[in-house]
Amino acid sequence: MSNTNKKRSKQAVTRSTAEINSSTTTKFDYGASWEPFRGCRFGCKYCAGNNNSVEDANHCVKCKAFAPHYHPEVLNLIPNDTVISVCGSSDLSFCDYNYFQHMLFKLRQHQRRHPKTCYLFQSKQPYFFGIFINELPPNTILATTLETNRDEDYGEISAAPTPSERYRQFLNLDFPQKFLMLDPLMDFDVHVFAEWIIRINPQLVYVGSNRHPSKLLLPDPFSDKTNALFRTIECAGIKIYYSETYIFKEDSCSP
Numbered sequence: 001m002s003n004t005n006k007k008r009s010k011q012a013v014t015r016s017t018a019e020i021n022s023s024t025t026t027k028f029d030y031g032a033s034w035e036p037f038r039g040c041r042f043g044c045k046y047c048a049g050n051n052n053s054v055e056d057a058n059h060c061v062k063c064k065a066f067a068p069h070y071h072p073e074v075l076n077l078i079p080n081d082t083v084i085s086v087c088g089s090s091d092l093s094f095c096d097y098n099y100f101q102h103m104l105f106k107l108r109q110h111q112r113r114h115p116k117t118c119y120l121f122q123s124k125q126p127y128f129f130g131i132f133i134n135e136l137p138p139n140t141i142l143a144t145t146l147e148t149n150r151d152e153d154y155g156e157i158s159a160a161p162t163p164s165e166r167y168r169q170f171l172n173l174d175f176p177q178k179f180l181m182l183d184p185l186m187d188f189d190v191h192v193f194a195e196w197i198i199r200i201n202p203q204l205v206y207v208g209s210n211r212h213p214s215k216l217l218l219p220d221p222f223s224d225k226t227n228a229l230f231r232t233i234e235c236a237g238i239k240i241y242y243s244e245t246y247i248f249k250e251d252s253c254s255p
């Protein structure tokens with residue numbers, strides 16, 4: 001049995017009692033990546049880019065340092081795919097406004113030739129997207145990450161806006177197509193976190209877990225809490241996708 005199948009069968013044991021819809025095991029397709037801007041200064045401890053583990057075919061020093069910078073040579077090289085992840089391994093809120101507007105212009109041109117393509121933008125400072133809300137191409141999906149609802153000690157993990165601030169920014173974005181990533185999911189308060197997610201009402205939620213538990217200690221939630229959260233938000237009609245590496249644990253007896 002493959003590792004993936006082992007995880008799925010473990011999931012079946014744990015989640016059958018939760019009567020969770022089997023469609024939630026569907027893999028999410030991030031599509032192709034287009035990165036005319038790269039970098040971030042939020043310094044999340046779990047970030048691949050921040051840990052210099054992103055492959056850089058161009059041997060770019062700034063890519064290696066993950067400093068915010070530009071690759072205008074790829075502005076005209078938008079890949080053809082059903083989903084385009086726009087600078088998905090960086091944080092767009094560090095992008096210069098004029099440059100970002102130019103990227104949007106290129107995407108609107110691309111969208112006219114490929115009207116079925118979706119464009120996925122993500123930032124831990126979703127307020128940034130509000131500035132350009134009327135310039136986004138059709139079929140845009142706006143995304144942010146909420147690892148937890150807890151602000152306390154969050155500064156030890158990342159310099160990004162606190163979870164509560166990020167929640168407010170994302171909630172206040174007047175945009176119909178939202179995507180929420182709980183990745184890596186960290187310990188949370190079920191009722192508060194579920195209420196946040198249901199109020200945001202994203203089109204889908206993506207769940208991931210700490211990819212390097214042997215190197216980085218993050219506050220993992222107990223599985224009975226995660227199951228309660230997943231069940232609550234699915235009952236609200238919100239679809240959940242799981243990272244291929246997400247590990248479903250057996251129910252625990254946490255207090």
Ligand code: SF4
Pocket residue numbers: 039040041042043044046047048049050089090091124158160
């Ligand atoms: S905000 Fe995103 S790109 Fe920036 S350090 Fe954190 S995970 Fe990496």
